[in-house]
Amino acid sequence: MAEIIKLHPVTPHVKRVFDIVDRLRAGEIMLFPSDTQHALGCDYTNKKGVDRIRNIRKLDSDHMFTLICDSLTGISKFANISTDNFKIIKRLIPGPxxxxxxxxxxxxxxxxxxxxxxxxxxxxxxxxxxxIIAELGHPLLATSAKAPDELVPDGDPQFTDELFRIFDHLVDIAIDDEQPLQTVESTIIDMTGDVPSIIRVGEGFERVEEVFALHDLDAALSES
Incomplete structure (x- = not known):
């Protein structure tokens, strides 16, 4: 059964954050809020946690995980970023x-x-x-908290307590920021080609349009 840990959405209790990080380092996994929908997260250096998340979501080897960082400097350690893409990312983060x-x-x-x-x-x-990332000292591994189909016969949950019930026996920690359940998705930008392309239009897309225009990438939007 997951332990529900309440954290203030703006000033989270430091001791509770320390305790969460210690448990992540030990291989536990958590359900946590973000600026989009909830996610499942673990310490990316702990294979036990990574494997558990893969099993919960029934993910195959082709699934691409997300590393949640606290800054552009953090991303730069783990990704090869061109100068142009660096400037674009800098204008968009933090954000969805x-x-x-x-x-x-x-x-x-x-x-x-x-x-x-x-x-x-x-x-x-x-x-x-x-x-959490600041205390952990490196990125979190995360993937969206999509519940297994057999656990949501009536559709995706609309309230946080529903989400907690679904994942109660699947995760170790459920972080409650006492805010309404977010259901929006992030905007996904593929930066592996010559110019960035939009893979998914989600929250914050209007800002992407503005930033792309500043970098003369309007054509990239129309082609996505």
Whole structure:
């Protein structure tokens, strides 16, 4: 049964954050809020946690995980970023965006897309995420908290307590920021080609249009 840990959405209790990080390092997994929908997360260096998340979501080897970082500097350690893409990302973070980038040797092989050698990166605008990553000292591995089909016969949950019930016996920690359940998805930007392309239009897309226009990438939007 998951332990529900309440954290203030703006100023999370430091001792509770420390306790969560200690448990993540030990291989536990958590259900946590972000600036988009909830996610499942673990310490990416702990294979036990990674395997558990893969099993919960029934993910195959082609699934590309996301590393949640606290800054552009954090992304730069794990991704190869061109100068132009660096400038674009800098204008968009923190925010509801996932950037697909080629991974560096710092990224474990099991987290990379097996063919493209890419990984997703996010820097959410959410203090709880920021505090956990700061204490952990490196990115969180995450994937969206989509419940197994057999557990949601009536459709996706609309309230946080429903989500907690679904994942109660699947995760170790459920973080409750006492905010309404977010159901929006991030905007996904593929930065592995000559110019960035939009893979999914989601939250914050209007800002992407503005930033792309500043970098003369209007054509990239129309082609996506």
């Amino acid at each position: 965006y996932t950037f697909i980038l080629p991974g560096t040797k710092e990224v474990p092989r099991l987290l990379l897309h097996p063919k493209r050698k890419t990984v997703g990166f996010r820097v959410p605008s959410h203090p709880i995420c920021e505090q």
